[in-house]
Amino acid sequence: MRLRGTACAAAGLLLAVATGCTGGAEDGAPAPSPAPARTTGESPRATPTPAPADPVSLPALMQRKHTGSGLRLGDVLDRTSAYTRYAVTYEANGLTISGIMNIPEGEGPFPALVLAHGYIDPDVYFSGQGMPREQDRLARSGYVVLHTDYRNHARSDKDPDNDVDLRLGYTEDVIGAALALRSSGRPEIDGDRIGLFGRSMGGGVVYNTLVVAPGLFDAAVAHAPVSARPQENIDHFQRPDGDPLVAEIEEKHGTPEADPAFWRGVSPLTYADRVSEPLLIQHGTADDTCPLAWSREAAAAFGDAGKDVELRTVPGEGHTFGPRWAAEMDVTEAFFARHLR
Numbered sequence: 001m002r003l004r005g006t007a008c009a010a011a012g013l014l015l016a017v018a019t020g021c022t023g024g025a026e027d028g029a030p031a032p033s034p035a036p037a038r039t040t041g042e043s044p045r046a047t048p049t050p051a052p053a054d055p056v057s058l059p060a061l062m063q064r065k066h067t068g069s070g071l072r073l074g075d076v077l078d079r080t081s082a083y084t085r086y087a088v089t090y091e092a093n094g095l096t097i098s099g100i101m102n103i104p105e106g107e108g109p110f111p112a113l114v115l116a117h118g119y120i121d122p123d124v125y126f127s128g129q130g131m132p133r134e135q136d137r138l139a140r141s142g143y144v145v146l147h148t149d150y151r152n153h154a155r156s157d158k159d160p161d162n163d164v165d166l167r168l169g170y171t172e173d174v175i176g177a178a179l180a181l182r183s184s185g186r187p188e189i190d191g192d193r194i195g196l197f198g199r200s201m202g203g204g205v206v207y208n209t210l211v212v213a214p215g216l217f218d219a220a221v222a223h224a225p226v227s228a229r230p231q232e233n234i235d236h237f238q239r240p241d242g243d244p245l246v247a248e249i250e251e252k253h254g255t256p257e258a259d260p261a262f263w264r265g266v267s268p269l270t271y272a273d274r275v276s277e278p279l280l281i282q283h284g285t286a287d288d289t290c291p292l293a294w295s296r297e298a299a300a301a302f303g304d305a306g307k308d309v310e311l312r313t314v315p316g317e318g319h320t321f322g323p324r325w326a327a328e329m330d331v332t333e334a335f336f337a338r339h340l341r
Helices: 005-013 059-061 134-141 169-183 203-212 229-242 245-253 260-265 267-273 292-304 327-338
Strands: 068-079 083-090 095-104 112-114 142-150 189-199 219-223 279-284 307-314
Touching: 059 267, 068 169, 083 134, 083 142, 083 169, 095 134, 095 169, 112 134, 112 169, 112 327, 134 142, 134 189, 134 327, 142 169, 142 260, 169 189, 169 203, 189 203, 189 327, 203 219, 203 267, 203 279, 219 327, 229 245, 267 292, 279 292, 279 327, 292 307, 307 327
Parallel strands: 112 142, 112 189, 189 219, 219 279, 279 307
Antiparallel strands: 068 083, 083 095, 095 142
């Protein structure tokens, strides 16, 4: 059963987080042993207190009471025959996050989709950048589309520690977007039908969100996602370019060899058993930006944990989906229609 409303969503986020994974995903922190049954004449024993989660970890996000509210429509950016495009802001865990929203013409309420874009240098990013084709098509298909800018992007508030803390703040921004949609009270938005769609880095945000906030969304799609193991993304994207941020990350959090527990705690594969939403992953076989092997591993981990996951490989397609983009969007829309319509 899905969690409804901010209070219910928050309650879901406060579930115990010391949960081992199943079916080949990484091992999570061991759960505390239950208190032993009392025996006549034996003094009662105190229940062990679980160790606090590392503040930079998925368990810490699971324990946090997330908030999302104050969805505000600003300037009209564009009007088409099918939808109106607005600049928007909303509040997520105390930060103001900007974005764009496409609202279809016609009588609502419409199901909503939160879009999580891939990596774009925040210094050059502009509001709504990253998934323009998807924004347009999905709005024309009758979805309210909220594309979040994430913190440190466009008009969003700043979070100076976000990069060194492995950008986990983006997960909070996406959770806040869903909660803001649900609590907006706008007649165009059906807060009981919300999906999540991310590509590239945004696909990694999708994975994180599904394990941190199970039940918040109805369904999720990831196109050409990054690795579900942050250390692989660092080794693939940042270390070869000599990014100085790598040294800062390893100084603060240790290397995977020196502190494997930390790196397990930031991988959604460790917590694959928490996912409750159906997940569709689409990945091109010729993707030379994010290797297909990453999606194969993630799909296997979620599948082994008994989750509803489908990996669809796209022959010959690269990272951005060119000739097959329209066909793959047909698949994406059919998936969302099954779960949101």
